[in-house]
Amino acid sequence: MIKTDYLVIGGGVAGLSFAIKTAVKSPEHTITVITKDDIMESNTRYAQGGIAIVWDKKDSFEDHIKDTLVAGDGLCDPEVVKLVVTKGPERLKELIKFGAEFDTASNGNLDLGKEGGHSAYRIVHHRDVSGYEVLKTLVEKAGQIPNILILSRHYAIDLITEHHLPNIDTSSTSERTCFGAYVQNKQTGEILKIESKLTMLAAGGIGQVYANTTNPAVATGDGIGLAYRAKARITDMEFIQFHPTALYNPKESPSFLISEAVRGFGAVLRNQRGEVFMERYHSQKDLAPRDIVARAIDSELVSSGDDFVFLDCTHLDLNKFKNHFPNIYNKCLSVGVDIAKDYIPIVPAQHYLCGGIEVDMKGKTSIKNLYACGECSRTGLHGANRLASNSLLEALVFGDEISKDAVKQINRVNLPENIPEWDSEGTVEPKEKIIIKHNRKELQKIMSDFVGIVRSNERLKIALQRLEVIYRETKELYNSSVLSPQLCELRNMVNVAYLIITQSQKRKENRGGFYNTDNVTK
Known part of the structure; x- marks a missing residue:
């Protein structure tokens, strides 16, 4: 058993x-951060573009706000x-003070990029590995603060609420309180009880619910699964953002992202006939919002029967491209694409969840x-x-x-004294672990085929019916088996898929990243 003041998942x-700001403001309290893999393995690491910040005098808060509202389509x-x-x-100034380095122009000012949906140059970046630079900086900073404990390779199984306490009737009230989490040490298999006064869910995205995603293997919707089973409000799960330009390479998972900044740099989309096509879909052409570009590519693929379209960079300054996007340039070379003379084959891939656990x-x-x-x-x-590039900004x-609110609340919270240890009595090692692997792949196929960029009432109905079978099999396995992270991940993925499908069924008009062929468009 571990007791901590703040638990960060x-x-x-x-x-x-959150951990860094809280630890500095509240040095007398303990902060425990758990990560399911190595501390450097998260969605943050793979963010290429950067952080959208109003920095240039030619830009304004009003313009950034307007661009965000337009992209969000009224919601x-x-x-x-x-x-x-x-x-x-x-927040950017703080990050730079912590030691983060961002690209600068020849005049010494920050080199600001431009991406789809933005009306100004405002993307602060570190070449094409911005997320890695941000994460590395924060990990180093957290390691310097004595009241932060980081437990890598520890996997959260369930949040602890009244439901787990003895002699508590939870049927008479909808109110829930979190007292920490049950967590499995992935190296030993031991399940720990971590009691915490305040808990923060920061467990990332849901990309692995889909067969094609730019998200790493750790993105299995754990935070949303934990919150859903604890009865938290979860909304807008139908709004899945598909990144328009992932490298087409069917043998590779996750899909390699070709940053939106490449189109901001001047690259253009072409179909396999060599035609530029975005002008047929939006006035901003290749720099239209992501949902529009993704649907445009999907439309081109459906009408042509092709497996991919192209991103054309051949007209761009090669040296500047290599300096700005070294990771992308080298990745393309590794699969036989020389961007100086070859078009890059690309397809849309699941990239980001716009909904999730409802917060104030x-x-x-x-x-x-x-x-x-x-x-x-x-x-x-x-x-x-x-x-x-609004996601890193939002998290910061x-x-x-x-953190400001948590340090005000911490001394007002008392934990109950009778929180039980994890009960694994009656469980055994599963004889057929292949079931977990099979059901995970089946779930991914269901979501990609029926709950993708374009949906329909019939597709959603079929998806829910097929998911029900996986749900029953996973529940039976969970109730009878010794727990493993793989089984718990599948459990979370089933929860997330259910939320996406059912909330998609409830939305009757098309907005932003959500499109159902049976619905009206706003």
């Missing part, structure tokens, strides 16, 4: 931003958008003493579709805002 930019919370945009420059402007969920931050949360910033700002 997830070690990306959201979790570490953003304007107050949240204002908060995140206006607090952004302060202080990051509070509907469960007492439980916060959520980052991609697993639904703050109201993204609405129906996230504006490019909300990590700070949540």
Whole structure:
């Protein structure tokens, strides 16, 4: 058993931003951060583009706010958008003070990029590995603070609520309180009880629910699965953002992302006939919002029967491209694509979840003493579709805002004395572990085939029916088996898929990243 003041589930930019700010403000309290893999393995690491920040005098908060609201297609919370945009420059200055390095122009000022949906150059970046630079900086900073404990390779199984306490009737009230989490040490298999006064869910995205995703293998929707089973409010799960330009390489998973910044740099999309086509779909052409570009590519593929379209970089300055996008350039070379003379084959891939665990402007969920931050949360910033490079920004700002509230609350919280240890009595090692692997692949295929960029009522109905079979098999396995991270991941993925499908069925108009052929378009 471990007792801590703050428990942070997830070690990306959201979790570490909160942990660092809280540890500094509250040095007499302990912060425990658990990560399911190595501390450097999270969605943050793979963010290429950068952080959208109003920095240039030619830019303005008003323009960034407007761009965010337009991309969100009328479903953003304007107050949240204002908060995140206006607090952004302060959080960037802090990050630079921590040691983060971002690319500069010849005049010494930050070299600002431009991406789809943005009306100005405002993307602060570190070449094409911005997320890695941010994560490395935060990991190093957290390691210097004595009241932060990082437990790598520890996997959260379930949040501890009244449901786990003896002699508590939870049927008479809908109110829930979080007291920490049951966590498995992946190296020993031991299941720990971590009691915490305040808990932060920062467990990242849901990409592995789909067969084609830019998300790493750790992105199995754990935060949302944990919150859903604890009865937290979860909304807007139908709004899945598919990145338009992932490298077409069927043998590779996750899909390699070709950053939106490449199109901001001047690259253009072509179909396999060599035609530029985005002008037929939107006035901003190749720099239209992501949902529009992704649907345009999907339309081209459906009408042609082709497996991919192309991104044309052959007209760009090669030396500048190699300096700006070295990782992308080398990756393309490794699969036989020389961007100086070859088009890059690309397809859309699942990239980001715009909905999630519903939180207020202080990051509070509907469960007492439980916060959520980052991609697993639904703050109201993204609405129906996230504006490019607003995700790292959101995590930095909300990590700070949540920290401000948490340090005010910590001394008011008392833990119950009778929280039980994890009960694994009656479980055995599963004889057929192949069932977990098979059902995971089957779930991914169902979601990609029936709940992708374009959906229909019939596809959603079929998806739910087929998911029901996987749900029953997973539940039986969970109830009878010694737990493993693989089984728990599948359990979370089933929960997430169910939420995406059922909330897709309830939405009757097309907005942003959501498109159902049977619905009306706003």
